[in-house]
Amino acid sequence: MSIRLFLPQDTTACALGANEVASALLAAAAERDMDIELVRNGSRGMFWLEPMLEVEEDHQRHAFGPLTTDDVDLLLRCLLDDLSVHPRYLGPTEAIPYLQQQQRLTFARAGIGDPLCLDTYTRLGGFKGLQRALQMDGQQIVDEVKSSGLRGRGGAAFPAGIKWQTVLDAQSAKGQKYIVCNADEGDSGTFADRLLMEADPYQLIEGMLIAGLAVGATRGFIYLRSEYPRAFKILQQAIERAEQAGYLGADICGSGKTFELEVRLGAGAYICGEETSLLDSLEGKRGMVRAKPPLPAIEGLFGQPTVVNNVLTLAAVTTVMAEGADYYQNYGMGRSRGTLSVQLAGNIQRGGLIELAFGATLRQVVEEFGGGTFSGRPVRAIQVGGPLGAYLPQQHWDTPLDYEAFAAIKAMLGHGGIVVFDDTVDMADQARFAMEFCAVESCGKCTPCRIGSVRGVEVIDKVRANVERDNNLILLRDLCDTMEAGSLCAMGGMTPYPVRSALDYFADDFQR
Amino acid sequence: MALSATQTATIASLIEAEAHRQGPLLPILHAVQQALGYIPADAVPTIAKALNLSRAEVHGVISFYHEFRTEPGGQTTVQVCRAEACQARGSRALEAHAKQALGLEYGETSADGSVTLEAVYCLGNCACGPSLRIADEVYARVDAGRFDQLLSRITGRGDAV
Ligand SMILES: Cc1cc2nc3c(=O)[nH]c(=O)nc-3n(C[C@H](O)[C@H](O)[C@H](O)COP(=O)(O)O)c2cc1C
Ligand code: SF4
Ligand code: FES
Numbered sequence: 306m307s308i309r310l311f312l313p314q315d316t317t318a319c320a321l322g323a324n325e326v327a328s329a330l331l332a333a334a335a336e337r338d339m340d341i342e343l344v345r346n347g348s349r350g351m352f353w354l355e356p357m358l359e360v361e362e363d364h365q366r367h368a369f370g371p372l373t374t375d376d377v378d379l380l381l382r383c384l385l386d387d388l389s390v391h392p393r394y395l396g397p398t399e400a401i402p403y404l405q406q407q408q409r410l411t412f413a414r415a416g417i418g419d420p421l422c423l424d425t426y427t428r429l430g431g432f433k434g435l436q437r438a439l440q441m442d443g444q445q446i447v448d449e450v451k452s453s454g455l456r457g458r459g460g461a462a463f464p465a466g467i468k469w470q471t472v473l474d475a476q477s478a479k480g481q482k483y484i485v486c487n488a489d490e491g492d493s494g495t496f497a498d499r500l501l502m503e504a505d506p507y508q509l510i511e512g513m514l515i516a517g518l519a520v521g522a523t524r525g526f527i528y529l530r531s532e533y534p535r536a537f538k539i540l541q542q543a544i545e546r547a548e549q550a551g552y553l554g555a556d557i558c559g560s561g562k563t564f565e566l567e568v569r570l571g572a573g574a575y576i577c578g579e580e581t582s583l584l585d586s587l588e589g590k591r592g593m594v595r596a597k598p599p600l601p602a603i604e605g606l607f608g609q610p611t612v613v614n615n616v617l618t619l620a621a622v623t624t625v626m627a628e629g630a631d632y633y634q635n636y637g638m639g640r641s642r643g644t645l646s647v648q649l650a651g652n653i654q655r656g657g658l659i660e661l662a663f664g665a666t667l668r669q670v671v672e673e674f675g676g677g678t679f680s681g682r683p684v685r686a687i688q689v690g691g692p693l694g695a696y697l698p699q700q701h702w703d704t705p706l707d708y709e710a711f712a713a714i715k716a717m718l719g720h721g722g723i724v725v726f727d728d729t730v731d732m733a734d735q736a737r738f739a740m741e742f743c744a745v746e747s748c749g750k751c752t753p754c755r756i757g758s759v760r761g762v763e764v765i766d767k768v769r770a771n772v773e774r775d776n777n778l779i780l781l782r783d784l785c786d787t788m789e790a791g792s793l794c795a796m797g798g799m800t801p802y803p804v805r806s807a808l809d810y811f812a813d814d815f816q817r
Numbered sequence: 818m819a820l821s822a823t824q825t826a827t828i829a830s831l832i833e834a835e836a837h838r839q840g841p842l843l844p845i846l847h848a849v850q851q852a853l854g855y856i857p858a859d860a861v862p863t864i865a866k867a868l869n870l871s872r873a874e875v876h877g878v879i880s881f882y883h884e885f886r887t888e889p890g891g892q893t894t895v896q897v898c899r900a901e902a903c904q905a906r907g908s909r910a911l912e913a914h915a916k917q918a919l920g921l922e923y924g925e926t927s928a929d930g931s932v933t934l935e936a937v938y939c940l941g942n943c944a945c946g947p948s949l950r951i952a953d954e955v956y957a958r959v960d961a962g963r964f965d966q967l968l969s970r971i972t973g974r975g976d977a978v
Contacts, residue, residue, distance in 0.1 A: 317942050320957035352944040493900030499941040532940050534953040572882035589842030591881035651905030656944025724902045
């Protein structure tokens, strides 16, 4: 009987050597005449254990990791004998505390099977939400999403149901509405969209189908950042297979309804993650931010009513539809309902994806899940919510992961990226980088953003060189105020947040 | 530099293959860059004409996106992640080392045409930085030693090891 093994094809797993381990395994098994079946699954998101191999035995999965090619020989021997004697044996996968202590809804299926296998997807509950949506009319679907309390996971946390209602109610002159998935995932410290697309792409497709049924849109686009070549290939193949199986195309599951889906690549511009810039980019233009109104929900892609949602928002809709709004909104705190996919990154011992109901604290995540820094030195600063998010010092680490709680301390949860820095960080460097990044990535429409960020870099350089330091520190604050007040979007408008947080909480770093 | 006959034919067939899409410009530019390694200035009028755009519009789009290049790059593109999560793991030292080892600044190509060095802002490998991308492969936890080892593979030079 053949032994089934699972080794991820995920970007991070491969970046850590999964392909080399896979080749070594297959070669060693052939040499021993061992009959193994190697499934290339997605990752479970426990990146510090990658490459992590799983073995299926008596319907239970057992994990080994992190593996190198040197571990392979002994591993094959253990497979025939006693798994637990291998030094890299981690026990049953589901019992690994990092995984066991999560509340996985969106990522429940991630890493279980071959991401492209439709049978696996349906066996694990996939398309249940779609089947239910096909029995409902658009308004009923929108109502369900509204009562789930689901808010956009791309950063701005706008209620998804309200956005959908606007698109449902909007009239399209051309009779065409669109669903656009924002898969630009530009924030440093975030990888949940990528992980989902590489591990469970049909969930995104299902979410987009449901959105299409809800608002009456028959075409969808996934705008994917070009930095994700692996996700691109997987999505293309998934779309093709879903078409062949009748989930996409002219007659979704025999319902007579249509939905066509295409994946498009960005071209290395952070600003194209901003929804209106993204739409211009999809139309084939420079990715310039549009003034709102009109809202994309009313005049979006090619001027037509358009839903723009993040990957995780669309994915969460499948849970809402499959399990019901009540089930979903039972998780969470306050106005933050459901689960947050925390991405623990930077200088961290156990980095990875941690899906939790809203409400856990930053400290719990970093200490209990993350196990402190990779370097073993004390944590000094934590940046939450990407490059436009504040750097938080120790006094704020007990803040619960909740949109309102973070807003109250002038920080943001954003897309859920948490980047940990140890005590060797120079916060003046980080403030300078925030300005530099804004200068590189500004779309150029607003002067405070385009020019202010360049000035910001210069002023910080003067502060550091001790040229009229006190005056330049005042100037830097002024500049932050001007950028915040005079920018059209959050690129220029929120770059001041990481800068001010560095000034407020880590003032010493500007006095060296 | 004028386009060769093969280049002209390639561009024409790529335009034809993509033109049916809604908003075909980015897909066309990606396809041309993939096939030729860059987007030659002389391709602009052809693309503009096919899509009924002005040359200025097409040029404006090419120049807006970091990824599109108008000069041939090296055989292999090496991208160093400069974003925060990688900074927290030492990417500033990695980038200094990469520039020094290659004798290149970001955006430059080595004299022998083998390598182009680029900056990138996040590769989605933020839990295991510093991250490096070579062609379509991402590498995790890259320090100076690992960089030299990977580099020697692409340049075929043993001296970097
Ligand atoms: C500078 C900037 C960059 C952004 N980048 C992204 C991104 O990469 N991915 C994303 O989903 N949303 C991003 N957003 C938020 C989008 O504008 C928009 O709010 C989101 O796509 C809406 O989807 P949601 O409601 O599902 O979150 C960005 C916003 C700004 C201002
Ligand atoms: S704030 Fe910056 S990125 Fe945003 S619209 Fe203005 S110039 Fe463009
Ligand atoms: S910040 Fe470097 S991979 Fe994300």
